[in-house]
Amino acid sequence: MRRYFFEILAVALIGGSLFFFKETLDYLARRDYVAALLVMVIGVAVISVGKEMARLALVQRD
Amino acid sequence: MAVAELTTERRWRTFADVVAFALGTNVWISIVILPAIYVGALHGGLRIFAAMLPFAVLVLGLVRRSEGILLGLFPAAVLVPVSLEPQLASQHVYGEIRFALVAAGVIAYLFGVSFFTTFHEPPAPRSIRMLSSAQQGPATRWRRRERVYWGLTALSIIFPAALIAWVDYDSAIADFLGKMYPGRVALMTTALTVGAIGLWLGVYHYAFLGVLRPHRTGDRDLVTALTRSRVDAKTGKPRARFYAAVALALAAMLALVLMRHIA
Numbered sequence: 001m002r003r004y005f006f007e008i009l010a011v012a013l014i015g016g017s018l019f020f021f022k023e024t025l026d027y028l029a030r031r032d033y034v035a036a037l038l039v040m041v042i043g044v045a046v047i048s049v050g051k052e053m054a055r056l057a058l059v060q061r062d
Numbered sequence: 063m064a065v066a067e068l069t070t071e072r073r074w075r076t077f078a079d080v081v082a083f084a085l086g087t088n089v090w091i092s093i094v095i096l097p098a099i100y101v102g103a104l105h106g107g108l109r110i111f112a113a114m115l116p117f118a119v120l121v122l123g124l125v126r127r128s129e130g131i132l133l134g135l136f137p138a139a140v141l142v143p144v145s146l147e148p149q150l151a152s153q154h155v156y157g158e159i160r161f162a163l164v165a166a167g168v169i170a171y172l173f174g175v176s177f178f179t180t181f182h183e184p185p186a187p188r189s190i191r192m193l194s195s196a197q198q199g200p201a202t203r204w205r206r207r208e209r210v211y212w213g214l215t216a217l218s219i220i221f222p223a224a225l226i227a228w229v230d231y232d233s234a235i236a237d238f239l240g241k242m243y244p245g246r247v248a249l250m251t252t253a254l255t256v257g258a259i260g261l262w263l264g265v266y267h268y269a270f271l272g273v274l275r276p277h278r279t280g281d282r283d284l285v286t287a288l289t290r291s292r293v294d295a296k297t298g299k300p301r302a303r304f305y306a307a308v309a310l311a312l313a314a315m316l317a318l319v320l321m322r323h324i325a
Contacts, residue, residue: 035321038314045311052304059298 003060013050017043078178085171086120092164097150112143132175152248225258
């Protein structure tokens, strides 16, 4: 059960990080570079968290 | 026997030092000194110090016989005077032929230093016995790996040279920079050139070496990393980087909110 929970969370986080990268592009288009950088950092951090969840899901599967 | 080995070793070291000094001095003169004389940038204490810095680093690397200094610090030191005076790397200083010559000099230096500082003539064997496996030649996997190494060597020459030549000599890029940054074309071209070098180093590190790394066997770093991963996996808890990523995301969100609130 925990394995599926971690898998769903990992997919949601990694997929959700795409939203932040899309926002980054929008900020860049508006020439708001500082905001773009901050949102990009959030996106990378969310991907890292998703990656860690995926790792935990793998551990649960073993 | 020991004296003969010592003499051979000394001769190789002296040869490697002379090669590194000659090629390194050529790089220093062609990238820093000649352009500095051409644009009249050799004046002022700071600029003269910056121009002499690469040579001092080269000599330090030779004295210490350090590959890290010769292959890492010296090329970085060459960029210091260029960062102070971006005109040194501008398009009107480097014609296409001169660019090709300087690129050949840099490649010769990097290859010369990396090859001659690690290559040593082995001492003459006391006796020779042919092994049966030696008659079959190198294994297929080693021949394949050698082909990959030669491919990487070719890419190490073609990619950065093509990227830098594109940035510096494409008229569309020069026109665009002229429109966007009037009066700062040389500075922006130099920044783009440094960006191209950084991009290549990143691509090489992650895409090219990244493919080779999992194939290493008996590598102490890799074995340690794998052992640590197994231990981490057994605990079933998130690693420290998970908490760091959450904290980073929250800090960035807070900064964004504060920025919007203050604005």
